[in-house]
Amino acid sequence: MDEGDGEPFEDGVNGFSCIGFLGISSIAYGAVSHTTMRKIDRLNKKGPYLGIVVPNFFELNPLLQSTSFVADQKLPYLDFSGRRFRIGRLEDESVIIVMTGLSMVKGVVHYGIAGNADPQLQIGDVTIPQFWAHTGLWNWQRFGDGPGNELSLESFGDYTRKVGHIKFSDFNNETRDGKSVPNLLNNVWYQPEEVFPVHGTPEVRQHAFWVPVNPKFFSVAKDLEDLKLGVV
Known part of the structure; x- marks a missing residue:
């Protein structure tokens, strides 16, 4: 052209x-x-x-x-x-x-210390998950609505109830007559990322919650297996 x-x-x-x-x-x-x-x-x-x-x-x-x-x-x-x-x-x-869609810009690398459920893992061990998820994208459901009520903009395909939600009143310390008191924060529903594949049709979005880790990270971790750290 x-x-x-x-x-x-x-x-x-x-x-x-x-x-x-x-x-x-x-x-x-x-x-x-x-x-x-x-x-x-x-x-x-x-x-x-x-x-x-x-x-x-x-x-x-x-x-x-x-x-x-x-x-x-x-x-x-x-x-x-x-x-x-x-x-x-x-x-x-x-x-x-x-x-750009509802999502992060490119990616994220988490670095730091955290607890784990595997007693064989020690401080300094390199762990790479098979899948990861960005759980910071929410739809906050209005007070009084529950799992059976449609979310705002759900009918347009922008939000979904398929992933799961947190009910804040489940974490209340206050009770009344032995029952948990309703929390005005109500529920937040986790939402999948909106992505536009590089070789896809422009402006035709796809949704993904669990994202597989790039296999290159596993090969990099393998190279670190016998690496000896020097003293500066």
């Missing part, structure tokens, strides 16, 4: 987020196709842009439908690394809008 045409462009190359998308050097092509780089170079020359990151269609659609937003006529969007970057103007600002 010629650089001068106005057709949207699709690319499935991994490795860049919204910020990196705007800051790629014109000579550092790497695994990015030359056609994509020409598009990015053209956008960079027209910048700078205000980056707008939204989690889902519920918040994206009102912005796109607003008369304040005008899509770029020559390049309204760029599909890149499993996401759709929408280019245009919002009032007097040049903007690039991207939907």
